[in-house]
Amino acid sequence: MPPLSRRSPRSPRFASPDAVVAALRTAGCVFAEDEARLILAAARTPDELADMVDRRVTGHPLELVVGWAEFRGLRVTVTPGVFVPRRRTEFLVEQALAQAPDARVVVDLCCGSGAVGAALAAGLGPVELHAADIDPAAVDCARRNTADAGGRVHTGDLFEALPAELRGRVDILAANVPYVPTEDVALLPAEARDHEPLAALDGGTDGLDVLRRVVAGAPRWLAPAGCLLVETSERQAPAAVDAFIRGGLTARLAVSEELYAHVVIGTRA
Incomplete structure (x- = not known):
């Protein structure tokens, strides 16, 4: 598994990718590194990164946090209030x-x-x-x-x-x-x-x-x-x-x- 990108947007609260991983792991996310990679890739600003991590650690589905789900090789947009494809x-x-x-x-x-x-x-x-x-x-x-x-x-x-x-x-x-x-x-x-x-x-x-x-x-x-x-x-x-x-x-x-x-x-x- 390649290392987490260090060129991704960062928040002062999450000064490194490892900090994102730690926050997700503490919240009980089993695949914290994989989830951190997706969140870091999706966040466009430090504030957006902080918001996305906060939403994930408080129980929002990862797909709704990053805005998409993978389904049979497609990247399917999912928005708040919509059923996430399984x-x-x-x-x-x-x-x-x-x-x-x-x-x-x-x-x-x-x-x-x-x-x-x-x-x-x-x-x-x-x-x-x-x-x-x-x-x-x-x-x-x-x-x-x-x-x-x-x-x-x-x-x-x-x-x-x-x-x-x-x-x-x-x-x-x-x-x-x-x-x-x-x-x-x-x-x-x-x-x-x-x-x-x-x-x-x-x-x-x-x-x-x-x-x-x-x-x-x-x-x-x-x-x-x-x-x-x-x-x-x-x-x-x-x-x-x-x-x-x-x-x-x-x-x-x-x-x-x-x-x-x-x-x-x-x-x-």
Whole structure:
């Protein structure tokens, strides 16, 4: 690992890169050196450096501190109040690309930052990309992240946000829905619980409320060979698969042990 740059902006409170590392380590950051390197590279002034370190040591997610997250090789902009894309969700993208490698119409539902849609567009080449979220902050962020792919981002509640012209045409419908059961939200790490929108985390009593709504509407929007992909947890996977089948879709579960990721894949029966 190369040494921390000594040409990065410094604050009088952090006169050396080692001081930044020490502050992060004291706060409990396991990868303090790596995080310090990212913060030092992102800070443009000594005051900004001090502010970024203060935010990180008080529990703000690193991605929100530096303003971006790495997702499937892309640098995805993330802004305060927007759900931070997780590495495990890269598995959903991989499964979508394998299921529909020739997809031309892609929808990223519950898009958050738009990371899934941007990654799908990067993997597929030119596509008609749409994304939607109920949160205006997420929509603004997703517009920035999907702009290079020509993405159209819509504000609204699930399918209500989408243009009617998409009905029956969607080849990939990716929906990284909230799936934390309501009573478990309080058990989440503080980084998520305190700094990410509740609507992006809380999936209702059993965590599957939004998933069921997506499954119920999906058949009207999927192309004849289109697929729906939804991330869930290991515990919820059997119920999620059952919801797909009850919604009139064929269903299979894909699992990545490495990423601890579970994705239900459905097609029109």
